Amino acid sequence: MELRHLRYFTVVAEERHFGRAAKRLQIAQPPLSRQIHALEAELGLRLFDRTRRGVVLTAPGTALLARSQAVFEALDQAITAAHRAQAGELGRVVIGYVASLAYVGIADVLRAFRAAQPEVELVVRELSPQEQLASLKDGRIDVGFVRGPVTDAGLTTAVARREPLVVALPNGHRLARRARIEVAQLAAEPFVIAPRARGPAYFDLLMGLCRTAGFAPRIVQEAPQLDLVSLVAAGFGVAIVPESLRKMGRPGLVLRPLVGAPHTELLIVWRTSDSSPALARFLELARRALK
Amino acid sequence: MELRHLRYFTVVAEERHFGRAAKRLQIAQPPLSRQIHALEAELGLRLFDRTRRGVVLTAPGTALLARSQAVFEALDQAITAAHRAQAGELGRVVIGYVASLAYVGIADVLRAFRAAQPEVELVVRELSPQEQLASLKDGRIDVGFVRGPVTDAGLTTAVARREPLVVALPNGHRLARRARIEVAQLAAEPFVIAPRARGPAYFDLLMGLCRTAGFAPRIVQEAPQLDLVSLVAAGFGVAIVPESLRKMGRPGLVLRPLVGAPHTELLIVWRTSDSSPALARFLELARRALK
């Protein structure tokens, strides 16, 4: 069966007259008769009782007519959904993010996007920068948020936000009295830092900073990013972190500007080849929300 | 768009490969490519990203695929419904019945039919025999239950049940002491009877009975059939009724066999031209339930 059969059947059933139905369908009456016959033959059912002054539906015809509407509606919905997906209003975006963003960035982005595109399904995965790049490549996520440069071929980045680095100190720390801190003043401090494997770009950036200031940092604890500030607050050492962590309002922690340190860049990363309209919408809104 | 396009699209989407899809569809690969192209052109959407080792769905393609299933399901349901209607398992039967049957016949029939064909909608209308015949002809009801012969052209009848006539007397009536009553013994009694207009056949039958016994009945009250026995119980007079009224178990009423009276026939009536399978099923089950 083809939709043509169902369309023709519906019109004949509504008109109760082959001639009028043919006119409405912009075809001649004989081919219409033939198509209805073909439909009846395929179903093995008589759909109409042909009388002298028109046609009446049989019981199977009545049943078919009542349910044909649902077929056309389902088709309309399918087509509409395809167009909406093209417009980025429908679909699914899987997002990777680093733990340090959980408190200060992602929530705003998700909220803004959900408000704008409520029918795009959002899935978030907390992943280290390294894991994000790998997940992007094999399609487990569609977009990632990382710090530090990304040089992978096949991935495109955009700077979502630039922010200064600051020193995180435990309350009452000797340096906490100072309004701003030089990198060299940290030479003797124990450092808490995320393992290089989780984000080599950021790790190497910090190492470079210290080396430039003339020392190699004493790393007392390598912590996943999430717990980093907790360790600092607990007095294990100091850490160099993006300024936006201030928004966490974590007690027991003091943040001081780091003089001479470069700004860090929060990057949005996605597959260059990914042409999903939902992703495009997401990128657009994410960049706006993070500005 | 035709269903062919959607079928082809679905298979290509599932196989992610034009060659394999074409094999599954029993056609060659080039026409399959062409049909997909035509579908994309009609929708104004790219549904697949053609890569070197196959094909991947785009966002609109994914959306369309997810909803295509619903189209095919709706179609299956429509076709199934048509076949079930043909089998008399689906549809609608509108039933007319005389009030005297409300208590002793219809309920059994409806119960039996509903149990056997729960998805056939049953509509019942209480109508006089005359109204039933008229309603049958213009399609307001599909089947009627009446007493007395029906001679209308275009209507077919079947005897659902034959039963004797009995005399209904109020409690304590002079004749109630007798085990059986002759028609002639009623000559002096006041009669309660339904108006001729509501059922001429039955009316004429009773008149004939009395005339044969040598008297013309004294009609004190013409009541719609429903209230007939109430009037008898209230002492307005006697009535001649089908024996099945005994099942009502109405207090204040005595029923006595009427000697020499013919049996009355409960008839099922329907349009000869009506070929509704649901009606056929109903007739079959009604006759069985009334046996």
Add this chain to the structure above:
DNA sequence: GCACCGCGATACCCAGAAGGTATCAGACGA
């Protein structure tokens, strides 16, 4: 009673589109 009219069915033709075969173009892997 007869002719006419209105309806769907049938016969036959044509054109367009679906499907087939052969082949191309490009990317990937050996």
Add this chain to the structure above:
DNA sequence: TCGTCTGATACCTTCTGGGTATCGCGGTGC
């Protein structure tokens, strides 16, 4: 670099959907 695998293209064939002319059959009106 060549072979292979992919979908696309070119071109032909076949089938079928649609057109016109006409039929058959009731019902209707004179």
